Amino acid sequence: MLIDHQATGAEPTETRTKARAALVELLDAQADTLGASMAAELHVRIPELAEPEVRQALEPEMAACCVEHLRELRRLLAHELPVEQAVVPVAARRFVLALVHRRISVAVMLRKYRVGQRILWPTLAGHLRETCGDGPELNGELELLGTMLFDYVDIVCGELTEVYGRERERWVRSAAAVRTETVAEILAGAPLDPEVASARLGHQLRGRHVALVLRRRTPAAPVSVTGDLEAAARALVRAAGGPDPLVVPAGASTAHAWISVGEEPDALLTALEEHDPPSDLAVAIGNPGSGIEGFRSSHEEALRAAALAELRATGPAQPPVSSYRHVELLTILADDLPRARRFARRELADLAGDEPGVEALRETALAFLDHGGSHTAAAAALHLHKNTVYTRVRRAERLLGAPLEPGRLRLHLALHLAVALQRQVLEDAPAAGAEAA
Structure with missing residues (x-):
């Protein structure tokens, strides 16, 4: 034709x-x-x-x-x-x-x-x-x-x-289907006997869980990618010192996983967060949760962390592992992106601009507030000279039209949004003329 x-x-x-x-x-x-x-x-x-x-x-x-x-x-x-x-x-x-x-x-x-x-x-x-x-x-x-x-x-x-x-x-006819069906029922809130569901899953639901979302960054991977993801999930958890996880495919390049954890999961969470997965793999981690409800809530949190990581992917290189306990506030702030944009632009005024150097001013302003208004601590965190931080803070204040002072919660939150999501929240931002030192 x-x-x-x-x-x-x-x-x-x-x-x-x-x-x-x-x-x-x-x-x-x-x-x-x-x-x-x-x-x-x-x-x-x-x-x-x-x-x-x-x-x-x-x-x-x-x-x-x-x-x-x-x-x-x-x-x-x-x-x-x-x-x-x-x-x-x-x-x-x-x-x-x-x-x-x-x-x-x-x-x-x-x-x-x-x-x-x-x-x-x-x-x-x-x-x-x-x-x-x-x-x-x-x-x-x-x-x-x-x-x-x-x-x-x-x-x-x-x-x-x-x-x-x-x-x-x-x-x-497959065992994977039984696991997938059971997980779907749990996540949908269906009433299930925990012992029966645990037997189907091969995963004890009465304990505590940490959920993971694993996603290939390259969707055009081979058809065997689902099996690769299951292997990647098991390797990730083993490297962190955890037991074999329950892994359920959620698409050709996505898998959901759950790990049984004890009463003190901080060491395992830290090991997961510090793990360096393969370059084409992104991992999101939920908070620990107990029982069937915790199975669901940790999964929902991992999904939120994964969604935020997708938003952040348009900015500079982001860590391959995103943990909900470190980004919870950002997920809440970015839940309604149009309103987040309006909030960030309103609070930042000309500091929301896209002129050369303004991005560095925002990063420095955020570090300055994160460290209680200490030029020395912010300089150490950013690996800059103290005088450079001092100069950038003064320039940021001129763009804001107000002093950068610890305790300005709305400004602090707006800077968190702008630094993490950049153009996602600053598109159509007002122009500003500034140069970073």
Whole structure:
């Protein structure tokens, strides 16, 4: 389609050749960006995929799936292949497995493709109108493009429906499915006998637990990534001196884990926090909790820490391990990001600017308040000379229009937000002219 001259033996028209080249050029340049935006929109439009925990677990795989589909469409167009030669991407198969493991129905998968087609169409059609003109010659090409997308989605959905069915049949018979189902019931608040649930999980629920969320930073990893994550979780906990954890996959690149801990878990928590995991692995840790309720609460806290780490990933390099006990205040402050933005910009005034050097002023101001207004302690924490801290504090005060004094809680909180999340809370910030010493 857009290339059906092959079937008829006719030469492609000039408009058709131009249209195909324009689409290939677009997909060459923007497949990654388009795929990521499609994934975000699909999570918004499909209710079953919009829940925060589901989105957090599946959006990397959704994005990889969308990008790979766009690249496959580009391959068909660039090589003038009939759509029947489409190859379903590995990322799409991996996403289907994740849907099965999260008990998301095949109907949701099919809706994802129908909605995705509707999201993609205006972008492709609009690009053709811009590059080829909106004359009558283009109407036939737009019709062929629509047919190509319809046929591609039909082929993909047919093959992936079979993949879904085979995996679901295998999954429901597995011990992993029993564990996953039991964990899902616990997290949903279903009334369960702790002893029965403990037997199903192979994990004692009456004790104390620390929950972990492990996530690969590279969603395009091999299909075996779930097993890799389980092994990574066990290696992480063993290295910290803990017992074997309960590990449950939550997506192709995400796993949830729980560790049984004693009455004094601080040493284990510290060891987990100080662990240096592989470079493509991010780890979030919840606070210890007791019994089934603690199983749930520690997990919720680990999810909050993981979500904050995702927000912080747009800033400078962040530690690969995020522990809720160290970021609890930030998770609360950032829970409503639009309001957090307004609060931070209002409190920081011109210190919220993005001119060169202002970021360093914010970091110094925060360290100064964190250390009770001591220039010497802030300098030691930042590895700066005391005079440098003194100069930066004075410049920060000029931008604030007020003195930096310990006890100014609102200002202190705003600085915590701005330093941790940076442009996430400072976008559209007022300009400021300042240079760090």
